[in-house]
Amino acid sequence: MDLVTLNDIRDAAERIRDAVVRTPLLPCPWADPGRPLWAKPESLQPIGAFKLRGAHNAIARLDERTRRRGVVAYSSGNHAQAVAYSARHFGVPAHIVMPDVTPQVKIDRTRECGAEVVLVPIAERESAADELVADRGAVLVPPFDHQDVIAGQGTAGLEIIADLPDVDVVLIPVSGGGLASGIGTAIKALSPDVQVIGVEPELAADTRDGLAAGARVDWPVERRSRTIADGLRSQPSELTFAHLSRVLDGVVTVGEREIRSAMAALASRARLVAEPSGAVALAAYLDHAGELPAGRTAAVISGGNVDPTLMVEMLTEHAAPARG
Structure with missing residues (x-):
């Protein structure tokens, strides 16, 4: 099995430079001073969300004739967008x-980009995508199970090291494993x-169980x-598990x-809107410090496409009591 290399990731960084934001690495002065x-x-x-890195790299790597046939994806939302x-950038x-x-x-924003959206039960999304590929003659762009997607996601890792060369710990959300595979x-x-x-x-927690067992472990969908973290409901493929x-x-x-x-x-202290999947790295930092290595820590906030009603609920639920 061919694993992604540093050169693959560096090539991807050049390929996606004009389409992807080089996100900053923001210091969090409100965090534990003993664990910056x-x-x-x-x-x-x-x-x-980070998914743009991998999707753009994968589509950019297609030759023009193949690209014109169109692309198909299955996703809970961020890869879809x-x-x-x-x-849309490539006109396909x-x-x-x-x-x-x-x-x-997430559905609305995907449609706003001009895509045709097909809604199916969660267990049928991959088979429905395969049917579209067969019917339309289009190309499947998987959410994580592809070297070009993994290489694209890995560009965020280049940026972390460039911005904080003496980082000690990097916390990364894991689901299908493309982001952690690439950044790692x-x-x-x-x-x-x-x-x-x-x-x-x-x-x-199928990745935890799989790594402990030394082989992928299947949790039924x-x-x-x-979990409330709808973007973390997938599980690694053979390719991503090998990387992880x-x-x-x-x-x-x-x-x-x-x-x-x-x-x-994140909303009240960092002024950042995060969806549940995007907040898990900070949750580990805040609530599981005893399980983490010590030192300068970078947490990847992977996405911010949260339902507005849920965001209001979170802020209300965790609002500081009034002082009088």
Whole structure:
């Protein structure tokens, strides 16, 4: 199996430079002074999440004739928006399969990019995408199970090391594993001593179990779908698991209340809007410090496409009591 290399990631960085925001690494002075924290807000990408990096790199790598046939993707939302956005950039049609439980804000924004959206039960999204590929003659752009997608996501790792060369710990959300595979590959190639820690919900902890067992572990989709972090309900492929086995130094799992609290903390302290999936890295930092290596820590805030009603609920739930 061919794994992504540092050169692949560097090539991807050149390829996507004009389409992707080079997000800053923001210091968090409100964090534990004994464990300095920086946030990498991928929520500031044009589509509100890191997925644009991988989708744009994959579509850019297609030859023009293939690209004109159109692209297909299946996604709970952020990869959907990324493929739709990049397809519009290249002037090609996009057909996106989304679970029928996807937050409406993600469905609407995908359609705003000009994509055709097909809603199906969550367990049918991959088979529905395969049918579209066969019917339309289009090209599938997977959310994580592809070298070009992983290389694109890894460009965020190049930026972390460039902005904080003496970083000690990097916290990365894990679901299908493309983001952690890419960032972890870049970081381990450039700074092998940095501790790369994956973070996933307790209710979707298949990566934790798989790494402990030394092989992928299957959690039924119904079990993974219990978490509020709708972007973290997938599980690694053979390709991403091979990367994760090589680059992750550990996995921390976080609870549902911890995710909700981290969303509120990002909004009130960092002035950043994060969806539940985007807040898990901070949840690990805030609530599981004892499980983490010490030192300068970077937390990847992977996305900010949160349903407005949920955001208001989080802020109300965790508002500081009035003083009188």
